[in-house]
Amino acid sequence: MDTSVKNKIKSIVGQENYFDSFEDRLVYSYDGTPVIQQMPEAVVFPQDEEQISKILDLANNVKFNVVPRGAGTGLSGGSVPTENSIVIVMTKWNKILEIDEKNLTATVQPGVVTGVLQKEVEKLGLFYPPDPGSLNVCTIGGNVANNAGGLRGLKYGVTKNYVLGVEMILPDGKFLRTGGKNMKDVAGYNLRDFIVGSEGTLGIITKVLLKLIPKPTKSITILAYFDKLTDSAQAVSDIIAAKITPAMMEFLDNTTINCVEDYTKIGLPRNVEALLLIEVDGRGSEVKEDAETVKFILKKNKALAVREAFDEAQANILKTARRSAFSALARRMPTTILEDATVPRSELPVMIEKIVKASKMFDVMIGNFGHAGDGNLHPTALTDEREQKELDKAHRAFNYIFDEAVKLGGTITGEHGTGLAKKQFLEKVTGPVGLDMMMRIKKAIDVNNILNPGKIFSLAPKCEGALPKKREQIKNFNEQSSE
Amino acid sequence: MDTSVKNKIKSIVGQENYFDSFEDRLVYSYDGTPVIQQMPEAVVFPQDEEQISKILDLANNVKFNVVPRGAGTGLSGGSVPTENSIVIVMTKWNKILEIDEKNLTATVQPGVVTGVLQKEVEKLGLFYPPDPGSLNVCTIGGNVANNAGGLRGLKYGVTKNYVLGVEMILPDGKFLRTGGKNMKDVAGYNLRDFIVGSEGTLGIITKVLLKLIPKPTKSITILAYFDKLTDSAQAVSDIIAAKITPAMMEFLDNTTINCVEDYTKIGLPRNVEALLLIEVDGRGSEVKEDAETVKFILKKNKALAVREAFDEAQANILKTARRSAFSALARRMPTTILEDATVPRSELPVMIEKIVKASKMFDVMIGNFGHAGDGNLHPTALTDEREQKELDKAHRAFNYIFDEAVKLGGTITGEHGTGLAKKQFLEKVTGPVGLDMMMRIKKAIDVNNILNPGKIFSLAPKCEGALPKKREQIKNFNEQSSE
Numbered sequence: 001m002d003t004s005v006k007n008k009i010k011s012i013v014g015q016e017n018y019f020d021s022f023e024d025r026l027v028y029s030y031d032g033t034p035v036i037q038q039m040p041e042a043v044v045f046p047q048d049e050e051q052i053s054k055i056l057d058l059a060n061n062v063k064f065n066v067v068p069r070g071a072g073t074g075l076s077g078g079s080v081p082t083e084n085s086i087v088i089v090m091t092k093w094n095k096i097l098e099i100d101e102k103n104l105t106a107t108v109q110p111g112v113v114t115g116v117l118q119k120e121v122e123k124l125g126l127f128y129p130p131d132p133g134s135l136n137v138c139t140i141g142g143n144v145a146n147n148a149g150g151l152r153g154l155k156y157g158v159t160k161n162y163v164l165g166v167e168m169i170l171p172d173g174k175f176l177r178t179g180g181k182n183m184k185d186v187a188g189y190n191l192r193d194f195i196v197g198s199e200g201t202l203g204i205i206t207k208v209l210l211k212l213i214p215k216p217t218k219s220i221t222i223l224a225y226f227d228k229l230t231d232s233a234q235a236v237s238d239i240i241a242a243k244i245t246p247a248m249m250e251f252l253d254n255t256t257i258n259c260v261e262d263y264t265k266i267g268l269p270r271n272v273e274a275l276l277l278i279e280v281d282g283r284g285s286e287v288k289e290d291a292e293t294v295k296f297i298l299k300k301n302k303a304l305a306v307r308e309a310f311d312e313a314q315a316n317i318l319k320t321a322r323r324s325a326f327s328a329l330a331r332r333m334p335t336t337i338l339e340d341a342t343v344p345r346s347e348l349p350v351m352i353e354k355i356v357k358a359s360k361m362f363d364v365m366i367g368n369f370g371h372a373g374d375g376n377l378h379p380t381a382l383t384d385e386r387e388q389k390e391l392d393k394a395h396r397a398f399n400y401i402f403d404e405a406v407k408l409g410g411t412i413t414g415e416h417g418t419g420l421a422k423k424q425f426l427e428k429v430t431g432p433v434g435l436d437m438m439m440r441i442k443k444a445i446d447v448n449n450i451l452n453p454g455k456i457f458s459l460a461p462k463c464e465g466a467l468p469k470k471r472e473q474i475k476n477f478n479e480q481s482s483e
Numbered sequence: 484m485d486t487s488v489k490n491k492i493k494s495i496v497g498q499e500n501y502f503d504s505f506e507d508r509l510v511y512s513y514d515g516t517p518v519i520q521q522m523p524e525a526v527v528f529p530q531d532e533e534q535i536s537k538i539l540d541l542a543n544n545v546k547f548n549v550v551p552r553g554a555g556t557g558l559s560g561g562s563v564p565t566e567n568s569i570v571i572v573m574t575k576w577n578k579i580l581e582i583d584e585k586n587l588t589a590t591v592q593p594g595v596v597t598g599v600l601q602k603e604v605e606k607l608g609l610f611y612p613p614d615p616g617s618l619n620v621c622t623i624g625g626n627v628a629n630n631a632g633g634l635r636g637l638k639y640g641v642t643k644n645y646v647l648g649v650e651m652i653l654p655d656g657k658f659l660r661t662g663g664k665n666m667k668d669v670a671g672y673n674l675r676d677f678i679v680g681s682e683g684t685l686g687i688i689t690k691v692l693l694k695l696i697p698k699p700t701k702s703i704t705i706l707a708y709f710d711k712l713t714d715s716a717q718a719v720s721d722i723i724a725a726k727i728t729p730a731m732m733e734f735l736d737n738t739t740i741n742c743v744e745d746y747t748k749i750g751l752p753r754n755v756e757a758l759l760l761i762e763v764d765g766r767g768s769e770v771k772e773d774a775e776t777v778k779f780i781l782k783k784n785k786a787l788a789v790r791e792a793f794d795e796a797q798a799n800i801l802k803t804a805r806r807s808a809f810s811a812l813a814r815r816m817p818t819t820i821l822e823d824a825t826v827p828r829s830e831l832p833v834m835i836e837k838i839v840k841a842s843k844m845f846d847v848m849i850g851n852f853g854h855a856g857d858g859n860l861h862p863t864a865l866t867d868e869r870e871q872k873e874l875d876k877a878h879r880a881f882n883y884i885f886d887e888a889v890k891l892g893g894t895i896t897g898e899h900g901t902g903l904a905k906k907q908f909l910e911k912v913t914g915p916v917g918l919d920m921m922m923r924i925k926k927a928i929d930v931n932n933i934l935n936p937g938k939i940f941s942l943a944p945k946c947e948g949a950l951p952k953k954r955e956q957i958k959n960f961n962e963q964s965s966e
Contacts, residue, residue, distance in 0.1 A: 033677070038601065075691075076584075100829070101724060102720060102723070102829035103827045103828050103829050104723065105721075105827075108621070109870040113822045125726055126573035126726075146669065147669045147673070149667050149669075153667055154666065158667060160673070160676070161644070170916065170920070173767065174916045175916065176914075176916045176917055176920065177552055177914065177917070178913070178917055180827070180892050180893070180894065181827035181828075181892050182825045182826065182827060182857075182858060182892070182893055182894050183636065183637065183825075183827075183828065183856075183857040183858060183859070183897075184632050184641060184825050184854075184857050184858075184859045184894075184897035184898050185825060185894040185897060185912075186629065186630045186632075186680050186894075186896050186897065186899070187894045187895050187896050187901055187905075187909055187912040187913065188682075188900055188901055188902050188909050188912070188913050188917065188918070188921050188939055188940070189677065189680070189681055189921045189924065189925075189939070190630070190643070190676060190677055190679065190680050191913075191917060191921065193643070193676040193677065193922060194672065194673055194676065194677040195675060196673065197669050197673050198672055198673075213728070214727075214728065215656055216725035217724075218739075237585060240585070240587065241584060241585060242585075243609075243697035243698075245696070247596060266636075282544035282765075282766075282767060282769065283765075283767075283769040284765060284766075284767030284768035284769030284770065284772065285767040285769075286765065286767030286768075286769075288765065289766075289767065299536070342665045342666075342667050342668060343665065344586045344588075344663070344665060345485075345585065345586050345664075345666065346583070346585035346586050346664075354829055371667075373666075374665075374666040374667050374820065375666060376665075376666070376667045404672050409663050409664050409665070410665055411662070411663065411665050411667075411668040411669075411670045412670050412674060413668070413669050413670050414665065414666075414667035414669065415667050415669055416668055416669070416670060418669070418671055422670075426670055426671050429670040429671070430661070430670065430671050430674075431659075431660065433653065433657045433658065434659055434660070434661055434671070434674060435671070437653070437659065437674060438671050438672045438674065438926060440927040440928060441672065441924050441927055441928075442672075442900065443927065444923040444926065444927035445920060445923060445924075454673070456671055457671070
């Protein structure tokens, strides 16, 4: 990128919000996704909508790429820079602008941390259900861009079910406001829901209006262990078939249980094949009734032990342990590739078997856990990216896992998004017609393909050139530093 | 349209599925929307996806328009033919293909009547909540095309919250399948939710996969009368603020009450200003508790009488009476223009006042009823389209009502769609940037603008030529018939 262009960008955002040293660019050269990385040309922290608009204008005029970014917790490379790009960081837009108790809504800037918002609304007896594993770090803007899920998706749905309105700067620099505080709105096309999950390719989110619901007042958390994986999967199916909708129904396999126990030391048994962590919630007597039915079904499916958390503190310890699964697995090996293949709930037992098979067939250590009630699993390869052979084995295993998920009517990604990491698999799910439709829409909205290009799909073969490189730069940097 | 083109269409669908007599075309020249009408060139009942694809292919090649249609209960003219168009009628695609009790889904053809599906799934203890007023006539395909709402939207959401997958033929004749039985899926752009509510402008729906939920086992229906409109509106706000989410919370004003009473003779008091019909439901003790809280709030807001339906039969009588509001109002005057201006719930009292004001200011009889809990009102002008002066007054009143709704952060349509009837108002809600974005997407998907053109927006000034004419043809036809 020309110095003159860099100077123009600097003059838009101001010297103090512009960074292009090697170290600054390095920090924003990757996100939560393993293996992929690319250095941006510069990193900027815009102060208002007008600055974002001017940057996008400039990008269209002199042709550079713009990659928006929140906390960078994404697991599909959606915020990894592309070639010839600048990163727009939105984390400082972190104000909760309004909590409207009459309409049960919250208006927030995109950089608000999800867990912070949850705590604020819960003080008022309200509830913002979407709870991605990274909720204490990730931001609402990123959640909206990825349509983030979480543990409570089964009963409460995902981010899109709570987005009432979005303000954003479109790729051509124009300001769009869509949606509002109306519970129903069918005026024109549903742009709002289309923007949710578009991974920063259709605009840069500057404000989000969220729906809140009354907080459930009662909950019961139940823990069960199983000698056999298949029994735990059958229990999950039976609970759904019994017309109970738990707030969460989480599954951990033996590898994950052991890693979590190493990490948290809360006394999980190390020799069981599976664990289910189930929470039922609500406001009335049905909570207790549901808990009893759940316990009955667990025992019928040969659960070794079925325990009810005796208070909220204990329930929270269990839920926190579950949330630590990714971090716990990540300690085991240098590289952790966490995926989110998802299948119809009835296919969960089959999919769990297929993942076990993939681990053996391709000789990769795969821990498996996830949102069993959703059919949303997190098979996690524990590998070492420094060994290309090991990495190749992991990729082959996931290729097999995605194929099997799609054969079962499933999808390659339940909640992480497509980004860079999974775009090669996208057509398996969308088919050529769906993929073509997506690409046509991107072209119609981002004529010069300057906003987060190459994510989700590549508009032209040349864009493959923008595929991120491996972590060479980090190695080089480390070598430089130690010299 | 050339005879040779008509013959080609006939050869695609077969003689027995092709109709072009004056009478046949007349029957499909209008839908549930007052005033607007346009004769199609022909009416066809395609037998399979391939026939639909071939018709669209032909339409692109020789340039005619294709207007898809279900039961035609729409209230915004979405299925009224355009100039030089054929109507594709999907009502014979009326099979429920599968009810999957393991995954809680239903797979249906688009012509399945909504109420029929509801009854079938309820036999299995399952629930399909969206319940537009026309549920005993309207079809799922139309519901999806319009993102239909209904009485239960407050607690259970609208059609889009239950659409898991769609199969459709795109404007270029290609077959698209999007979505599936997964509870979470973020692979690529969210085409599925974008198709919902696109009013037949992006494809012809051939199959729908719907989400079902367990049927709530308990419900209590409460009826309350008010001397003052404003008291009833305040009661609605207070119930929401008390963090209760009723399954329905319906409002009827004095005009509507009297029309409903004329029609149903169930003993509604004729001299009250407003009536609220509230249903709380669930599976536990919270149902009874919520009912008590609701009754307390109603009384606090000066309800004249608060009654609880003593059994399901009585509750059904009340709900059926409410559902008859449109039909009841329609008996009063030759022309009934039912609108669906929607505002944030907190603005409901203001909006109700504005509608009363519009009625006086423009000298139009306006009955008002609707989904108070959603802020989704149905101001209904009772007028006579044979008098242009009367019609103009009604249009001016609605112009005012839409302006006021938008000023309050509301929208011009909560559940009926934009269609032809409201496209002139669309930009009030979307702004020029949102409208432009919608039009770009339509152009990208329907390059020749052959599928339901001129609905929602006009792509080019020339399309205004396709604006439907008034009911001249009917008059002519009646005159012809009586001759």
